[in-house]
Amino acid sequence: MSKKKGKAAPKKAPKKKAPRKPSARTAAGAGGYTRQATIFIYRTSSGNKIRTSPQKIFANPGDRIEWSVVNLVDGSEVPVTISWPDGSPFGGGPITFKSVDRVALEAAQGRFKYVVSALDAKEDPEIEIPDI
DSSP: OOSSTTOOOOOOOOOOOOOOOOOTTSSTTSOOOEEEEEEEEEEETTEEEEEEESSEEEOOTTOEEEEEEEETTTSSOOOEEEEOTTOOTTSSSOEEESSEEEEEOOSOOEEEEOEEEETTEEEOOEEEEOOO
16 A cells, blocks of 8 residues: 555556677677787896786687787887797787787687797797687
8 A cells, every 4th residue: 555545556667677698608709708918028137028917818719819018128119929839729820019919719729828029038828718
């Protein structure tokens, strides 16, 4: 009953649910997510060094990986090369870029070590792609 005498309370309208989008992981080529990694180039007393964060990228088939470069040595854009000693998950050879690059993964699975090289330094992080 409502607060007024003898009248029934009005019924509330039912809530409408927004339609759900299908998951991007259902199909390998349906978009996926963008995984990000940052490559830091810095100078130490023993020379230039490279550090990639994160050291291990977890990605799924169909995801994109975006690398960005932070040059703490002199702030200029230096060419960075990413190569794979045992085969690329991108289906090609080495990737060379200066500040930012985004590449979509092929239907690869497994753990891929790669080598990041710039100026006179190298580092070897990895990408892990689970089998879905």
